[in-house]
Amino acid sequence: MSGHGAAQAMTAAKSGPLMGLAEIPGDKSISHRALIFGAMAVGETQITGLLEGQDVLDTARAMRAFGAEVVQHGPGRWSVHGVGVGGFREPETVIDCGNSGTGVRLIMGCMATTAITATFTGDASLCKRPMGRVTDPLSLFGTQAYGRKGGRLPMTVVGAANPVPVRYALPMASAQVKSAVLLAGLNAPGQTVVIEKEPTRDHSERMLLGFGAELVVESAAEGNVITLTGQPELRPQSVAVPRDPSSAAFPVCAALIVEGSDIFVPGVSQNLTRNGIYLTLVEMGADITFENPREEGGEPVADLRVRFSDLKGIEVPPERAPSMIDEYPILSVVAANATGKTVMRGVKELRVKESDRIAAMARGLEACGVRVEEGEDTLIVHGRGPGGVPGGATCATHIDHRIAMAFLVAGMASLKPITVDDASPIATSFPMFEGLMTGLGATLTKG
Ligand code: S3P
Numbered sequence: 001m002s003g004h005g006a007a008q009a010m011t012a013a014k015s016g017p018l019m020g021l022a023e024i025p026g027d028k029s030i031s032h033r034a035l036i037f038g039a040m041a042v043g044e045t046q047i048t049g050l051l052e053g054q055d056v057l058d059t060a061r062a063m064r065a066f067g068a069e070v071v072q073h074g075p076g077r078w079s080v081h082g083v084g085v086g087g088f089r090e091p092e093t094v095i096d097c098g099n100s101g102t103g104v105r106l107i108m109g110c111m112a113t114t115a116i117t118a119t120f121t122g123d124a125s126l127c128k129r130p131m132g133r134v135t136d137p138l139s140l141f142g143t144q145a146y147g148r149k150g151g152r153l154p155m156t157v158v159g160a161a162n163p164v165p166v167r168y169a170l171p172m173a174s175a176q177v178k179s180a181v182l183l184a185g186l187n188a189p190g191q192t193v194v195i196e197k198e199p200t201r202d203h204s205e206r207m208l209l210g211f212g213a214e215l216v217v218e219s220a221a222e223g224n225v226i227t228l229t230g231q232p233e234l235r236p237q238s239v240a241v242p243r244d245p246s247s248a249a250f251p252v253c254a255a256l257i258v259e260g261s262d263i264f265v266p267g268v269s270q271n272l273t274r275n276g277i278y279l280t281l282v283e284m285g286a287d288i289t290f291e292n293p294r295e296e297g298g299e300p301v302a303d304l305r306v307r308f309s310d311l312k313g314i315e316v317p318p319e320r321a322p323s324m325i326d327e328y329p330i331l332s333v334v335a336a337n338a339t340g341k342t343v344m345r346g347v348k349e350l351r352v353k354e355s356d357r358i359a360a361m362a363r364g365l366e367a368c369g370v371r372v373e374e375g376e377d378t379l380i381v382h383g384r385g386p387g388g389v390p391g392g393a394t395c396a397t398h399i400d401h402r403i404a405m406a407f408l409v410a411g412m413a414s415l416k417p418i419t420v421d422d423a424s425p426i427a428t429s430f431p432m433f434e435g436l437m438t439g440l441g442a443t444l445t446k447g
Helices: 028-040 054-065 101-111 132-141 175-185 203-210 245-257 276-283 318-336 348-352 357-367 401-413 424-428 433-440
Strands: 010-013 019-021 042-048 069-074 077-083 117-121 144-148 152-158 167-169 191-196 214-220 223-229 238-240 262-269 287-296 299-307 341-345 371-375 378-382 391-395 416-420 443-446
Touching: 010 401, 019 433, 028 042, 028 054, 028 069, 028 077, 028 101, 028 175, 028 203, 028 238, 054 069, 054 101, 054 424, 101 117, 101 132, 101 152, 101 175, 132 144, 132 152, 132 175, 175 191, 175 203, 175 223, 203 214, 245 262, 245 276, 245 287, 245 299, 245 318, 245 401, 245 433, 276 287, 276 318, 318 341, 318 348, 318 357, 318 378, 318 401, 348 357, 357 371, 357 378, 357 391, 357 401, 391 401, 401 416, 401 424, 401 433, 433 443
Parallel strands: 019 262, 042 238, 167 191, 391 416
Antiparallel strands: 010 416, 010 443, 042 077, 069 077, 117 152, 144 152, 191 223, 214 223, 262 299, 287 299, 341 378, 371 378
C-alpha cells in the first residue's frame, strides 16, 4: 500500500470578493484515457493540456511499466509511444495507482485480455474501495483476479490468454466499469457489448472512435447499448485535453457564495454527461452566463461568467446524479449557503468514492453548524442563507481531494474560518487549486 505523503492542514477564512480569470487545468478523466489509449495505439500519440495531477502521473508511470514510452515535453505536453492492442508486456513490479479509482479500474481493464499478470495497489483510500465491480465483468472474458476480502487491493490480475467477447449490463451507473469492459473488449475477438441503463460520462466511447475503433452506440428500451468490435489496430492521435468541469465547479461555486464575486472561467466542458452541476446551480438561481459555445478537444465547451448569487434550495433530480457524481460535495456547500433545503437523492455511489462522501460532508457540515439529514442514498442540507454558515470547525478530509476543496470553499464564505485536516490530496486532481483561488482573492493559509 502506498502512502499519500505528509498531512498538511489548511484554513480558509472569509474572503473578499473573488475577481478575475480562473484557468482550470486539464480534465482528469480524459487525461487518464489519453495515456491509456495512446499506450494501446501503434505509434506516437501527442497530448496537450494533460492534467499533471498525481492520479494521472500514476497512470503515466503504469503505462511505462506495461511497455509504452511516455515522455513529458513541457507543461501539459506529452507523447505516448504505444505498443498496440494486446502488446503490453508484463510489469516487473507492483503497479501503484495511488489514490485513483479511475486509474486502477481502467488499467485492470486494458490488461485483462492479454496473457500477462499484474499486481495492483494504492493508498489507504484506494485500498478500501471495491474492485469486484470491475473484476466481476472481467472474469466473463476469462480474466482471474485475486485480491483481499471484499475484492480490495492489493490485487493480482491474471489476463485471459484466450479471451472471449462479452455482453454485460452494468449493475450500477459507472463510467469506470463501462470503460474497463470496453478496454478489455479491445483485445477480445468479436463484439463486446455493454449496456448502461443511465448514461454516464462518454469519454471512452468518444476516444475509441477517435483512435479508429469500430464502436456503435444505440439507444434502446434497456438503455444505451454500446457495441465494440474487438482487435482493431488503434491509430495514434493528437489529443487536446479540455479543461476539467469538475475542477471548475470549485471556483464557480466559490464565486456564487462569496459576496461581491465576479469571475470568468474559460473553456468549461458542457458535455451532457458531465454538466449536471451547472444545470443544478442555474435551477438554484445562480447568475452564470454561458458565453462563446464551441468545440475544443472533441468536447462542447463554453466560457462561464459567474457572479455572487442569492440561491434557493432545490430537489436535485436523482436521474441527474451520474452527470454530476463528483460535484455533490461542493453542491452541499452551496446548499448550506442557500435559502431553504436542498434534497439530493439517488446518491449512494458517493459512499464508494475516495471517501464515503455522504458521511464526510454530513459530519463536516454539522461541525460547521449546518443541519443535515443523512440517508443511505440521500443527503439533505438545510441552508443557512448567503454567508450564514457559522464555520469555526476542523473538518476531516479522509484522503479525499474533493472533500478538502469543498470545505475550503465553505470557509471562504463562513462566519468563522474552516480548517481541513489534510489538504495534500488536492494534488491528485487540482495541484494549482491554492494558487488559483488565492489569485482570485481567497484567504487560504497553511495550518
Ligand atoms: C470517472 C468516473 C466516475 C467519477 C470519477 C471519474 C471516470 O466514477 O466519479 O471521478 O473517469 O470514468 P464512476 O464511473 O465509478 O461513477
